[in-house]
Amino acid sequence: MTKNEQLGERDYIHGAAQRLHGEFxxxxxxxxxxxxxxxSLAQLSERASLMTFVPLLAERFTRERLQAAxxxxxxxxxxxxxxxxLCVHNAGRSQMAAGWLQHLAGDQVDxxxxxxxxxxxxxxxxxxxxxxxxxxxxxxxxxxxxxETLAAADVVVTMGCGDACPVIPGKRYLDWETEDPAGKTVxxxxxxxxxxxxxVRRLVIELGFDAAxxxx
Numbered sequence: 672m673t674k675n676e677q678l679g680e681r682d683y684i685h686g687a688a689q690r691l692h693g694e695f696x697x698x699x700x701x702x703x704x705x706x707x708x709x710x711s712l713a714q715l716s717e718r719a720s721l722m723t724f725v726p727l728l729a730e731r732f733t734r735e736r737l738q739a740a741x742x743x744x745x746x747x748x749x750x751x752x753x754x755x756x757l758c759v760h761n762a763g764r765s766q767m768a769a770g771w772l773q774h775l776a777g778d779q780v781d782x783x784x785x786x787x788x789x790x791x792x793x794x795x796x797x798x799x800x801x802x803x804x805x806x807x808x809x810x811x812x813x814x815x816x817x818x819e820t821l822a823a824a825d826v827v828v829t830m831g832c833g834d835a836c837p838v839i840p841g842k843r844y845l846d847w848e849t850e851d852p853a854g855k856t857v858x859x860x861x862x863x864x865x866x867x868x869x870x871v872r873r874l875v876i877e878l879g880f881d882a883a884x885x886x887x
Contacts, residue, residue, distance in 0.1 A: 683726045684705060684708055684709055684712065685705070687708055687726070687729070687730045687733070688701060688704050688705040688708050689701075690730070691704045691708065691730070691733060691734060691737065692704050694734070694737075695737055695741070698737075698741050699737060699740070699741070704733070704737065707733050707736055707737065708729060708730070708733045711729045711730075711732040711733045711736065712725065712726065712729040714732075714814070714815055715728055715729050715732060715814065716729075718789055718790070718791055718813075719791060728812050728814075731812075732812075732814055735783070735820070736817050736819040736820065737819075738781075738823075739753075739781075739783065739817070739819040739820045739822070739823035740819040740822075740823070742781070742823040743819065743822035743823045750781070751778075751779060751780055751781050752779075752780050752781070752825050752826070752878060753780065753781035753782070753783065753823050753824050753825050753826070754772060754780060754781075754782055754783070754824065754825065754826045754827075754828065754874075754878075755783040755784065755785065755816070755820055755821065755823075755824035755826070755827045755828070756768040756769050756772075756782075756783070756784040756785075756828045756830060757784070757785055757786065757787070757816055757827065757828065757829050757830060757832050757836050757837075758784075758786055758787075758829075758830040758831050758832055758851075759786055759787050759788055759831055759832050759835070759851075760786050760788060760789060760790035760813060760853065761784055761785055761786030761789045761790065761813040761814055761815075762786070762789070762790035762792065762793050762794045762797070762813045762853070763793070763794040763797045763851060763852040763853055763860075763863075764830040764831060764847075764849055764851065764852065764863070764867065765784040765785070765786065765828075765830055766784060766793050766794075766797060766808050766811045766813075767797055767800075767801055767808065767852075767863070767864055767867050767868075768784070768828065768830065768847075768867050768870075768871055769782045769783070769784040769808075769811070770801050770806045770807075770808040770811070771806065771867060771868050771871035771872075772871050772874070772875070774805075774806045775871060775872060775875045775880070776875055776878075776880040779880045779881065780878075780880060781823070783816075783820040783823070783824060784811075784814075785814055785815055785816030785817065785820060786813055786814070786815060786816070786832070787815070787816075787832045787835035787836070788835075789813035789814055789815050790813045791813065792812070792813065793808060793809075793811050793812065793813060794852055794853060794860075796852060796855055796856060796857045796859075796860045797852050797860055797864070798811075799857045799860075800852075800857050800860040800861050800863075800864045801864060803857075803861070804864060804868065816837065821837055821839055821842075822839070824842060825842070825843065826842070826843045826844075826845065826874075826878070827839075827842050827843070827844050827845070828844075828845045828846075828847055828874075829844065829845070829846045829847070830846075830847050830849055831848070831849065831851060845874075847867075847870055849863060849866055849867055849870075850862075850863050850866075852864075
């Protein structure tokens, strides 16, 4: 990285940290936010071949981590139920599951996702297959799971990450064996999409969310 790039990165971190501090005033200090932002940027940069959008994604990633941390650090507050979907690349199965749950349950639930070895981008075939079902995951991005999202989750759904999936006492775990859509065409991804959708619908009903099409 050149000196100008280093200066640009520091300026970005400072500016993004100020924006996030405005959102989390009284919850987290500026140093905590800047430290987490730097860590998020480093984690996403490790797997990126093109850095253009990494700073923006790092800010989104940090916001999600801060929201999760605020939730887990304030157990006395009346939080919504939260569900975390985990797979290997966070590019197909877990992203489709998160999209389904957000679509079906809306703002009744906090939805997180992550991977043990995140890919560089979400599987385009998964994006297209979900769009056919009326669910937009085009702005989703692969990311690792974090201590903050793990601590905040009430229900953890694992989807093929095996022994790499973290286990935290006190959490409710579900293991969904579903085919990996990696390398498949949209035609091949549709049955996987539909299977995941059916599983999420059952979960929505089981968790007591109000979803008009949950039984569909």
